[in-house]
Amino acid sequence: MFLITEKRALAPKVSLMKVKAPYVVKHAKPGQFVILRVEENGERVPMTITEANRVDGTITIIFQEIGATTFKMNQLNAGDYLHDFVGPLGRASELEGLKKVAVVGGGVGCAIAYPVAKALHDQGAIVHTIIGFRNKDLIFLEDEFNQCSDMLIVTTDDGSNGNQGFVTNALKKLLESGERYDEVFTIGPLPMMKFVSLTTKPFNIKTIVSMNPIMIDGTGMCGGCRVTVGNEMKFACVDGPDFDGHLVDFDEAIRRNQMYSPFEKRQLDENCNLLRGVKHD
Amino acid sequence: MINLSLKKNEMPLQDPKERINNFDEVSLGYSLEQAIDEAKRCLACKHKPCVKGCPVEIDIPRFIQKITQGEIEEAYQIIGESSSLPSVCGRVCPQETQCEELCVRAIKGESVAIGRLERFVADYHHNNKHLLIEHVQSNNHKIAVVGSGPSGISCAYDLAQLGYKVTMFEALHIPGGVLVYGIPEFRLPKEIVRTEIKTLQDLGVEIETNVIIGKTLSIEDLFEDGFEAVFIGTGAGLPKFMNIPGEMLNGVYSANEFLTRVNLMKAYHQSSATPIQMAKRVAVIGGGNVAVDAARCAKRLGAEEVSIVYRRSMKELPARLEEIEHAEEEGIIFKLLTNPVQIIGDEKGYVQSIECVQMELGEPDSSGRRRPLIKKDSNFIIEVESVIMAIGTTPNPLITSTTKGLDTNSSGCIITKDDSGKTSREMVFAGGDVVTGAATVILAMGAGRKSAHAIDMKIRSLNQK
Numbered sequence: 141m142f143l144i145t146e147k148r149a150l151a152p153k154v155s156l157m158k159v160k161a162p163y164v165v166k167h168a169k170p171g172q173f174v175i176l177r178v179e180e181n182g183e184r185v186p187m188t189i190t191e192a193n194r195v196d197g198t199i200t201i202i203f204q205e206i207g208a209t210t211f212k213m214n215q216l217n218a219g220d221y222l223h224d225f226v227g228p229l230g231r232a233s234e235l236e237g238l239k240k241v242a243v244v245g246g247g248v249g250c251a252i253a254y255p256v257a258k259a260l261h262d263q264g265a266i267v268h269t270i271i272g273f274r275n276k277d278l279i280f281l282e283d284e285f286n287q288c289s290d291m292l293i294v295t296t297d298d299g300s301n302g303n304q305g306f307v308t309n310a311l312k313k314l315l316e317s318g319e320r321y322d323e324v325f326t327i328g329p330l331p332m333m334k335f336v337s338l339t340t341k342p343f344n345i346k347t348i349v350s351m352n353p354i355m356i357d358g359t360g361m362c363g364g365c366r367v368t369v370g371n372e373m374k375f376a377c378v379d380g381p382d383f384d385g386h387l388v389d390f391d392e393a394i395r396r397n398q399m400y401s402p403f404e405k406r407q408l409d410e411n412c413n414l415l416r417g418v419k420h421d
Numbered sequence: 422m423i424n425l426s427l428k429k430n431e432m433p434l435q436d437p438k439e440r441i442n443n444f445d446e447v448s449l450g451y452s453l454e455q456a457i458d459e460a461k462r463c464l465a466c467k468h469k470p471c472v473k474g475c476p477v478e479i480d481i482p483r484f485i486q487k488i489t490q491g492e493i494e495e496a497y498q499i500i501g502e503s504s505s506l507p508s509v510c511g512r513v514c515p516q517e518t519q520c521e522e523l524c525v526r527a528i529k530g531e532s533v534a535i536g537r538l539e540r541f542v543a544d545y546h547h548n549n550k551h552l553l554i555e556h557v558q559s560n561n562h563k564i565a566v567v568g569s570g571p572s573g574i575s576c577a578y579d580l581a582q583l584g585y586k587v588t589m590f591e592a593l594h595i596p597g598g599v600l601v602y603g604i605p606e607f608r609l610p611k612e613i614v615r616t617e618i619k620t621l622q623d624l625g626v627e628i629e630t631n632v633i634i635g636k637t638l639s640i641e642d643l644f645e646d647g648f649e650a651v652f653i654g655t656g657a658g659l660p661k662f663m664n665i666p667g668e669m670l671n672g673v674y675s676a677n678e679f680l681t682r683v684n685l686m687k688a689y690h691q692s693s694a695t696p697i698q699m700a701k702r703v704a705v706i707g708g709g710n711v712a713v714d715a716a717r718c719a720k721r722l723g724a725e726e727v728s729i730v731y732r733r734s735m736k737e738l739p740a741r742l743e744e745i746e747h748a749e750e751e752g753i754i755f756k757l758l759t760n761p762v763q764i765i766g767d768e769k770g771y772v773q774s775i776e777c778v779q780m781e782l783g784e785p786d787s788s789g790r791r792r793p794l795i796k797k798d799s800n801f802i803i804e805v806e807s808v809i810m811a812i813g814t815t816p817n818p819l820i821t822s823t824t825k826g827l828d829t830n831s832s833g834c835i836i837t838k839d840d841s842g843k844t845s846r847e848m849v850f851a852g853g854d855v856v857t858g859a860a861t862v863i864l865a866m867g868a869g870r871k872s873a874h875a876i877d878m879k880i881r882s883l884n885q886k
């Protein structure tokens with residue numbers, strides 16, 4: 141059992157959780173993830189490591205309540221326990237030697253983009269960050285990004301923060317104005333990563349995407365997380381999660397991620413119905 | 422008095438029509454009377470041919486004679502001299518190619534039902550004897566066992582009995598290896614695995630689940646933490662795909678993924694949060710125990726038509742004989758001398774059918790089995806919604822790729838110097854599927870034991886100096 145030492149909301153349905161896991165902390169690096177189970181009979185879900193604190197032995201994760209499991213997670217608070225918590229999994233992001241990078245995050249993917257931006261900043265790289273949200277209420281980690289970015293652009297789909305547009309528009313503008321990067325790092329929903337990769341392609345800028353397929357074990361044992369990269373089959377949990385965005389077959393990945401959507405929806409409904417039976421004051 | 426019947430006592434079974442709707446154990450086990458009656462079929466041959474067929478050389482005639490006298494606990498102790506997992510091996514060993522193949526009674530009629538007797542003895546012991554674990558004096562030497570499958574369990578068991586402080590590290594959230602995530606409940610009830618694990622814990626073995634060696638901790642970390650030797654029993658868990666078009670379609674599973682969802686994550690239970698596709702028509706590619714298990718699970722999940730697609734003939738099918746018979750009773754279709762060439766999807770990317778070719782058998786290949794050759798222009802279509810690939814597994818490189826000086830062969834198996842499991846790294850031992858490639862429970866169990874004794878010898882010799 142793994143103790144939750146802190147839990148707070150960052151935005152509606154987006155929460156930060158710190159979990160005591162000294163073993164996981166020991167070798168954790170930016171870009172890696174954990175797999176957790178909320179309870180006995182729970183499913184195994186991957187979550188990216190936002191921060192590994194070597195002093196207090198906690199791992200910070202940020203998650204958005206989207207399915208049945210994240211719904212249950214969001215019911216938990218400091219002092220509660222997660223049933224299982226294993227990691228660090230996957231390869232760390234390759235940041236060495238990078239001098240100027242654009243980090244592009246979308247929605248809850250910003251939680252994953254943040255440790256990368258911070259590590260790049262800490263190693264002295266110039267970091268341009270573009271983060272996008274549906275509306276201004278959903279913005280989170282803005283201050284944190286501000287501290288580790290040489291330039292920060294925050295977009296909203298509906299323009300409610302005064303900067304309407306998609307991250308791809310902002311990125312394209314920068315590229316067209318002559319900005320050049322050693323690499324673009326992008327993390328967010330699959331369609332967003334697809335379009336970021338399409339945006340950088342004509343400029344020939346290496347683009348790294350962080351894939352988030354369905355996983356079970358996270359050790360290369362099930363093959364459920366397979367993605368096609370450059371016409372080769374890769375297991376995202378051990379070969380990734382970072383891949384060259386110009387080589388990833390995004391349409392296939394989008395389709396594979398929808399495999400269990402009907403099941404997930406039903407599970408979520410069941411959870412909600414369960415709670416409806418409980419009296420809230 | 423010898424029982425001259427040419428046939429084994431029949432194993433009581435759950436009715437096939439019933440059992441395809443549940444995950445309860447298929448074989449119900451002998452009663453005491455049946456066991457004694459069966460034991461009396463043994464001729465107690467002086468030269469004990471059966472023992473030569475047993476990878477761990479259980480003294481079979483001796484334990485069977487104890488059954489004839491009704492001394493079941495004594496029989497258990499005799500098996501225990503050679504095997505630490507009789508309740509498992511009695512259920513899953515391929516007896517027909519091991520001990521029972523060499524049984525003299527098999528020359529005319531059926532062999533003695535050695536496997537069923539082993540299972541009976543082990544179950545009887547667990548049901549009747551509440552083991553008082555003798556507290557072994559600790560020698561304060563710390564040993565790490567990596568992986569909690571049969572090799573790790575038997576290694577930890579023997580080391581603990583010798584007084585070592587053993588910590589077992591397991592990547593998944595439940596210990597047991599293939600015994601929990603691969604072999605289904607209806608063939609090996611998980612309660613049995615839990616009992617074996619509980620015995621280990623009673624002996625003082627610490628079990629750390631959710632720790633992946635090579636990721637969470639390295640082999641070097643283990644030595645730094647004061648472990649004096651490490652046993653690697655991490656199995657052969659990496660699934661192979663065929664490299665044919667269509668393997669990325671929705672509805673294509675590796676057998677590992679399918680079985681893990683069903684067995685480890687209990688996707689067949691309403692209470693499980695792990696989903697599984699409920700397909701009406703399923704094709705399982707392969708012919709080993711893994712393929713048969715996957716097919717029978719699919720049937721129990723409600724599939725109407727489940728086929729095993731295998732490129733050789735029934736004679737070469739490597740699965741346990743009993744499981745093939747049970748699968749046939751359950752209505753599993755065997756499409757033999759058949760090999761898929763591609764998987765075809767619908768416009769949404771879900772599996773619609775597989776295209777196969779017919780095969781014929783040519784000359785024997787390096788494995789001694791006749792090589793399957795494609796029959797020209799024999800392509801045909803099988804309509805299915807789900808395809809499960811059960812064509813083999815290889816060892817996971819997580820440890821070997823992060824440990825200096827640990828040699829592997831071209832298939833990724835750890836190289837050992839002799840059957841004690843010594844590797845190219847000082848104080849690192851290995852055994853089971855990670856050394857042999859996917860094999861059997863009994864071989865893994867035997868390897869774990871041998872390494873335990875080699876580790877003991879090594880530590881004692883180091884401390885005498």
Ligand SMILES: Cc1cc2nc3c(=O)[nH]c(=O)nc-3n(C[C@H](O)[C@H](O)[C@H](O)COP(=O)(O)OP(=O)(O)OC[C@H]3O[C@@H](n4cnc5c(N)ncnc54)[C@H](O)[C@@H]3O)c2cc1C
Nearest residue numbers: 568570571572592598599603634656853854860861862865
């Ligand atoms: C579906 C199926 C059916 C089978 N049926 C039979 C049968 O009927 N009869 C038979 O004799 N054999 C059968 N086998 C084969 C048999 O199960 C294996 O040969 C046996 O389990 C091997 O034991 P092992 O200890 O080497 O490894 P495993 O049982 O594979 O256990 C290895 C364990 O190590 C863990 N691990 C892996 N890497 C790490 C790491 N880096 N850190 C920590 N832990 C790690 C794994 O999670 C796993 O729990 C079957 C196999 C399968 C998959």
Ligand code: FES
Nearest residue numbers: 358360362363377
């Ligand atoms: S999650 Fe199972 S292989 Fe990647």
